[in-house]
Amino acid sequence: MTTTSNTLRGTPVVPGVAYGPVARVSTEIPLSAVDAYGLRPPGDPEELLAEYDSAVGMVTDSLHARSVNASGSAAEVLVATAALARDKGLRRAVRKRLEAGDPLLTAVSGAVGEFTALFTRAGGLMAERVTDLEDIGRRITARIVGVEEPGLVLPAEPGVLVAEDLAPADTAGLDPVRVLALVTERGGPTSHTAIIARQLGLPCVVGASGVTSIADGTRVLVDAASGTIESEPDETHANRRVVQDRAWRERLATWSGPARTADGAAVKLLANVADGRSARAAAPTPVQGAGLFRTELCFLGRETEPDVETQAAIYAEVLTSFDAGRTVVIRTLDAGSDKPIPYATSAGEDNPALGVRGLRLSFGNPGLLERQLDAVALAAATTGTSPWVMAPMVATVDEAAGFAARVRSRGLIAGIMVETPAAALLADRILEAVDFVSIGTNDLTQYAMAADRLAADLAHLTDPWQPAVLRLVAMTAEAGRRLGKPVGVCGEAAADPLLAAVLVGLGVTSLSMAPAAVPAVGVQLESVTVEECREAAENVLEAVDPQEAREFARAVLTPS
Amino acid sequence: MPTRTVTVGSAVGLHARPAALIAAAASEYDADITLAKPGEEPVDAASALLIMTLGAQQGDTVEVAGEDPAAIDAIADLIARDLDA
Structure with missing residues (x-):
């Protein structure tokens, strides 16, 4: 294997080799919508809390609606995300901030930040839930300002999906035909990205520091067995690796044992x-x-x-x-x-x-x-x-x-x-x-x-x-x-x-x-x-x- | 106030799925139920996020408290089970 300065490393999660253009997942809410909303005069805390509840209601309704059309663990993930959006502890933190005089958007981001800071400090499994929470915060914010919830838009050409970390609600229902591999900047082997990748059998590398700075459309060779992401590799070499990997995976799928060496031992x-x-x-x-x-x-x-x-x-x-x-x-x-x-x-x-x-x-x-x-x-x-x-x-x-x-x-x-x-x-x-x-x-x-x-x-x-x-x-x-x-x-x-x-x-x-x-x-x-x-x-x-x-x-x- | 002390049974501790299941169950009762690690601040058992902030691992002890003994028993039994299985 050639390892050059164009190669990034992460934690391998699901083995497999993929070669294709980077498709960055962006989850930003249009600033113009946030600005427009922000111009409204601050209101009474009770009214603002009612506005929060109604936004949460829309978020949970749309997640539930999607879960009906999803199957298995994808549906479970969507229902779990909806439950987290309705969480009493989160609502209480929002209310406390509203009562202290915060505007609604500030209260939401502050309340979400309270929990993500706690989870980040705790590290390990807890830190991996930060992505879920931030995703919920963005969805609620989007509903409050009156725009569509941000989410994953799949590229037209099959590509290597690159993100900070994918939220559960993004990965649920991901179409594996249009995604060659998943690579995230953050997240560990038990993150939702990893769970969904395993379920779909998509090659996946997590915690690949620096990967989100690769420009959209850059062709990358992902070797998710060794956890490497190589930018602009030699095309012939990259294609050969993909073909070899496919043959290997076909043999895996049909292998039925018992184990023997090539000479029959x-x-x-x-x-x-x-x-x-x-x-x-x-x-x-x-x-x-x-x-x-x-x-x-x-x-x-x-x-x-x-x-x-x-x-x-x-x-x-x-x-x-x-x-x-x-x-x-x-x-x-x-x-x-x-x-x-x-x-x-x-x-x-x-x-x-x-x-x-x-x-x-x-x-x-x-x-x-x-x-x-x-x-x-x-x-x-x-x-x-x-x-x-x-x-x-x-x-x-x-x-x-x-x-x-x-x-x-x-x-x-x-x-x-x-x-x-x-x-x-x-x-x-x-x-x-x-x-x-x-x-x-x-x-x-x-x-x-x-x-x-x-x-x-x-x-x-x-x-x-x-x-x-x-x-x-x-x-x-x-x-x-x-x-x-x-x-x-x-x-x-x-x-x-x-x-x-x-x-x-x-x-x-x-x-x-x-x-x-x-x-x-x-x-x-x-x-x-x-x-x-x-x-x-x-x-x-x-x-x-x-x-x-x-x-x-x-x-x-x-x-x- | 009635209190029961239980040992966390879930292999991942009171994390994502176990916390969500416990919070959902606690929400079914009118009376408030709290969970606490010994000597620490109690949190609302109806909030999965707050349950997760306890950071309770498998084998840790957790105190379940509230006014409704039936609710306490139901939640305590859930905590003792391996909910991630």
Whole structure:
């Protein structure tokens, strides 16, 4: 990939490649209308509030009218926007400002600003609601001054839609035929733009700083897998990328598993699940089971520990979702750190990521683990299945052996997660004590790189392509190969198609991921041989940084 | 005034969809209902925007208060559920 000064970067949301002219979305209300309205003498607060209510009424009526003609989540979004326009808290803030003597338009923008300032300060998910609110403010303002509500006007020629951020009411009912891709200056992966893009399958990049300064009509190449927007690229190259991408997506749509390399070697692809509902959703997809059943969701949000029978019923729901012959790997409670559970974890650790979490909870409270294993054994017995059971946060051979003894005494198959560098370094000794291991690349990366997963400034370090992390994976896989025991990967790394092929080359025997990621990994594996995976793996281990590692892998694994 | 303390059940906390559902339910009652994080200012449970300003995450405790015990129970039960599911 060529990266020039013409290239901007954002957060990739929906992969895909698009090439076309920029169509800027403008949501301005004509200044002349605002000025004309502003010339009116200020009125009585009660009358102005009535005028506000009537404007809100028109906004909600038109949103409801559109929702009738929209379908599914588009309709839901429109109804939700209408509810927000009618919000009592917003109305109260407007009234307070009117009573203080503000003119109506000032009161509306002030009240909206009050909330957006609060939400922006809160950051994260809250900040992503700022766009919704500003959109509502503009719609109400437009109705007050007596003009049409501002909104998205689609370009005549299909284009790349560029906006600060798209409001939910804009994206609802977006015609995907006239839009090649969505790119926003602001917004994160859970913004409405992102949600709608996923739903419509439109290539989408969010948070692409600087993109709104690209002039209307400029031709851009959007690679929404890597999150790049290139202005005025070489036309032949751009068209070829679009064609390649289309072929790739067609293969994705028709891929039905099971996963094999080009030379026919089977690779086990598994789903990450959290409860019966997600297991039932994953079961009909082309996966060979669940490689990571996170049990903490069954515990979160409860005041007290669920008893053995309650736990067993939850586990049985997952076990029965997959027919015989498919594996389910149950991970024991991984509470602590960013997943506190009131009766299990202790608050106030100075450094919770390095504290009492995962298997370590059983040091002071063995009963919690014993009861969970009893529940798994009960669920296995009632469903007639033989689940695999693994413990998170293992750092010593002793811990692994102790856990395996507890699991095997109940007739179950025992493994551990490799998340600490200690476990990877001791993989040969640990694998003598257990039946299998599964590498949790997210935590392994965090601990190997000594960089907090959630620290945005350290994202370049918490990259599973870091050669240090890949060497730990290689050591673990090599130990598994020597002892003939399965070594899986169940972190985000498994869902990255290119990295998945590298992992296979390193000797990993199964990959567990969100079910949605399975086809892309399956198609990638289908296009490469085991020998190519091995060659890529060898090269990647010699890389100096993640960029070089990706380039080395791409050189071997992608068609030129 | 009757008060009930509940733990937030929604995975996203009292955010967009859960906040909207709670506000819609609270609007059904004539009596005012408020929500507060312990030790903080209560907000009107009929406003999704104000509910969101609480910034309540999954597992946080929230106090539901008001004059109508049935309304308090209904809202408290909603908060305890995973409304984003």
